[in-house]
Amino acid sequence: MNRSLAASPTDGLAVNTLTIWWDDAADGPTNMAADECLAAEAERRGSLLLRFYGWSETTVSLGGFQKIDDARQIASIRGVPLVRRPSGGGAIVHGSDLTYAAAVPKSHPWGASPQVFYDVLHGAMVEVLADHGIRAWPHPASDARPVHDESLFFCFDRRATGDLVMAGPVAGTFSKIMGSAQRRLAGVVLQHGSLLLRGNTAVGVSARHPAVADMMVGLSLPDQSGLLRAWGARVAHGLGAAVCEENAPFVRGCALEVEGLAARFREERWTARR
Amino acid sequence: MAADLKFAKTHEWVRPESGGVLTVGISSYAVEALTDLVFMQLPAVGRKVKAGESFGEIESVKAVSDLYAPISGEIVEVNAALPGKLETLGKDPYGEGWVVRIKADNPTELDGLLDRAAYESLVGSQPH
Numbered sequence: 577m578n579r580s581l582a583a584s585p586t587d588g589l590a591v592n593t594l595t596i597w598w599d600d601a602a603d604g605p606t607n608m609a610a611d612e613c614l615a616a617e618a619e620r621r622g623s624l625l626l627r628f629y630g631w632s633e634t635t636v637s638l639g640g641f642q643k644i645d646d647a648r649q650i651a652s653i654r655g656v657p658l659v660r661r662p663s664g665g666g667a668i669v670h671g672s673d674l675t676y677a678a679a680v681p682k683s684h685p686w687g688a689s690p691q692v693f694y695d696v697l698h699g700a701m702v703e704v705l706a707d708h709g710i711r712a713w714p715h716p717a718s719d720a721r722p723v724h725d726e727s728l729f730f731c732f733d734r735r736a737t738g739d740l741v742m743a744g745p746v747a748g749t750f751s752k753i754m755g756s757a758q759r760r761l762a763g764v765v766l767q768h769g770s771l772l773l774r775g776n777t778a779v780g781v782s783a784r785h786p787a788v789a790d791m792m793v794g795l796s797l798p799d800q801s802g803l804l805r806a807w808g809a810r811v812a813h814g815l816g817a818a819v820c821e822e823n824a825p826f827v828r829g830c831a832l833e834v835e836g837l838a839a840r841f842r843e844e845r846w847t848a849r850r
Numbered sequence: 851m852a853a854d855l856k857f858a859k860t861h862e863w864v865r866p867e868s869g870g871v872l873t874v875g876i877s878s879y880a881v882e883a884l885t886d887l888v889f890m891q892l893p894a895v896g897r898k899v900k901a902g903e904s905f906g907e908i909e910s911v912k913a914v915s916d917l918y919a920p921i922s923g924e925i926v927e928v929n930a931a932l933p934g935k936l937e938t939l940g941k942d943p944y945g946e947g948w949v950v951r952i953k954a955d956n957p958t959e960l961d962g963l964l965d966r967a968a969y970e971s972l973v974g975s976q977p978h
Binding site for chain 1: 860885889907909910911913915916
């Protein structure tokens with residue numbers, strides 16, 4: 577980790593601080609590498625870190641255990657760059673979604689078990705969406721479809737406990753609008769997540785999923801950065817923490833490390849490892 | 851939980867067998883915390899591992915977790931049936947749910963692992 581990102585004991589950063597970075601759009605390997613750096617930084621600082629970022633081109637990220645052959649057989653995403661996430665779950669078409677990575681030490685109250693971290697971040701988003709007149713709720717445990725149904729290739733076709741859903745687009749139906757997945761390392765948890773605010777028209781119909789925009793009746797979409805900033809504030813409030821927004825992109829502070837790690841995510845043997 | 855087990859802080863258990871071979875598995879605490887296991891990848895027999903190095907992966911509730919070698923050595927056997935019967939990890943984590951067997955390079959590394967009481971103290975202090 578580049579020391580320019582490092583918090584010295586005199587920086588005033590503590591466990592009850594949520595640090596947020598806003599990164600520019602980048603390709604899949606760069607984003608995955610940056611997220612691994614974020615996890616290492618969270619472990620070193622001992623605090624919760626959050627990174628918001630975009631994608632320089634439409635990209636499909638595969639869950640850590642998904643089979644590359646399954647991706648290659650889906651015509652609607654043919655030709656779209658693939659990147660394999662270190663986290664689990666199903667495939668996501670990135671480009672029009674709001675993507676985040678959050679990292680928290682396992683010793684943190686939110687890092688001990690998988691569901692807690694999903695629930696606190698998703699719960700904060702429920703509150704923020706409600707402030708914009710959008711009613712979403714966590715998918716209940718009793719109604720969860722099995723997450724290991726491999727016939728459901730895309731994350732947004734699956735329902736796991738705590739995924740955010742909302743009514744629509746057809747009366748009487750519900751659609752998943754936010755899902756997250758984790759990589760649990762020895763001392764730190766990296767959580768990836770995606771909010772489907774707008775549908776992605778760069779892929780075929782079978783890879784498109786109902787987005788918030790498709791289900792809002794008489795409402796305008798909230799400003800993306802405002803929504804994410806409000807979400808960060810809610811997350812911090814739930815922790816009783818202060819928000820520290822960094823001015824410089826996270827990737828800029830650890831460019832060499834990201835470049836080195838991105839090389840692995842560009843390798844075919846990583847992407848096609850399963 | 852058998853008294854002869856040792857534990858890593860990363861929740862793998864170790865049982866010494868004969869000939870310097872160690873059986874390695876995942877603690878019941880970790881299995882319960884992960885819940886709903888869906889995938890597992892085991893290492894190849896013959897692979898050399900160092901203590902603290904990831905030797906496999908397991909996925910549950912969209913969370914991929916690494917399995918860490920509690921001791922350095924060579925993987926001499928894997929429980930090849932386990933990925934197809936992950937429920938065994940919950941039913942019998944210290945028996946049929948064993949994961950790999952490692953021929954230790956240096957059995958004294960065992961001294962650096964936790965005994966049962968120390969491990970139970972560790973997991974008892976973990977936040978929930």
